[in-house]
Amino acid sequence: MARLAKHTLGKVAAMLGAAGAASVAVWAVLAAPPNTPQGNVKSTKAVKFSTEVHIRADFGALDTGKRGPKGEPILARCNSCHAEHVKAPYARSVTDLKDFHVGKAFAHGTVACAACHDLQDRERLHLADGTVIPLAEVQQLCGQCHGLQARDYAHGAHGGMNGYWDLSRGPRVRNGCVDCHNPHAPKFQSYAPVLKPRDRFLDGPH
Template sequence: MRSEPAVLHPVLIREPDGTPAVNSGMVDAQGKAVEIACVTCHATSTPNPQINRGDQLLKFHQGLHYAHGGLSCLSCHNASDYSSLHLADNRRIEFKDVMQLCGQCHGHQLESYKHGAHGGMNGHWDLTRGPRTRNTCTNCHDPHAPKFPLVQPIFPPRDRISVPLPEHPVQKTHELLPKNP
C-alpha cells in the first residue's frame, strides 16, 4: 500500500510594506497621517557619506537614534535612488529584501534564522499540520539601532528547584547521605 505524500503548508515571510516614508506630523481630511516619500527631499539634496548620526543633519531626521557600528547612512541606503537600498557590491535591492542586506554582515544570525533558531515565528513547526509565519530582521530590530533591548520577566519563573512544592520539602544534602554505623 502506497501512502500519500504529506501536504506541506506554506511558510509566509512578513516583508516590509513597500518603501518607507517619513511622518510629516500632519493629518489629511480623513485623519490619516500624511507621509512623505524619502525621494521627495533626497532628490534635491547632495548625499553626504560621512553622516551617521541624526544630530548631524540640518533639515530632517534630527531625532534619529543611530547606533549601528561605524556604518554611515549610505552604507545601506542607495544614494542614487532613495526608494531602494544597496548591497556591499552596490547592487540595488528593494526594501522588502532587507534580510539579504542585513545578512551580509550578520551571517551567523541569518544562518540561525534559516534553521528556525532566530527570528519570531507564529504557526506550526510541523508544516504538515499548518502554515507558519516568520518575521524579517526589521520586524524585530530597528535597522538604525538594531541591538534588541534587554528585558527581564516581570515575575521570575517558578520551577521545582527554586520554589519547592509544599508536598516535597527540600532536604539538605547532608540529610541525603547515608549515616555512618
C-alpha cells in the same frame, strides 16, 4: 579607510556566499515587487522552511513626527522629496542630517548611511557588491555582516514566528530582521516583563 571597509565587506560577502548556501536560498525566494510598503513577502519556491516574512508598514518612509486625525503617524516617503527636488548628497553620518531626519537614533557602529542606502534611490538598498535590492529584502543586506544570525534565521532558530511547525498542514509567518531590530540602533530594546508569578503565602490570599 573606505577602501578597507569595502574590502572587509566584500570578504564577508564572499565568506557568506561560500558558507551559507541555505541562507542564500531563503533570501533568493523573498521575491517581492520592489518597494512593497506592507504585507508579507511570500516565499514561492518549495525550499526548506519556506515561509512568509512579515514586512513593516513604514518601509521606505520616515515618521514626520506629525499625527493624523486618528493619531496615526504621518509618514513621508523618501522619494517624495529625494526623487526630484532634494538632490542633497548623502549625509556621512546621522549628525549631518537636516530637518525631521534630525534626532534619528543611531547606534550601529561606524557604518555610514551610504553603506546600506542606495545613492540613487533612497527607497532602495545596496549590497556590498553594489547590487541594488528593494527594502523588503533588507535581510539579505543584514546577513552580509551578521552571518551567524542569518544562518540561524535560515534554519528557523532565530526570530519570532507564528503558524505551523508542520508546513504541510498550514503556513507560517516570520518576523524579518527589522521587525525587532531597528536598523539604525539594532540592539534589542529592553522590556518590562509581564505576568510576575504570585506567591500564595507572600503575596496574600486571592
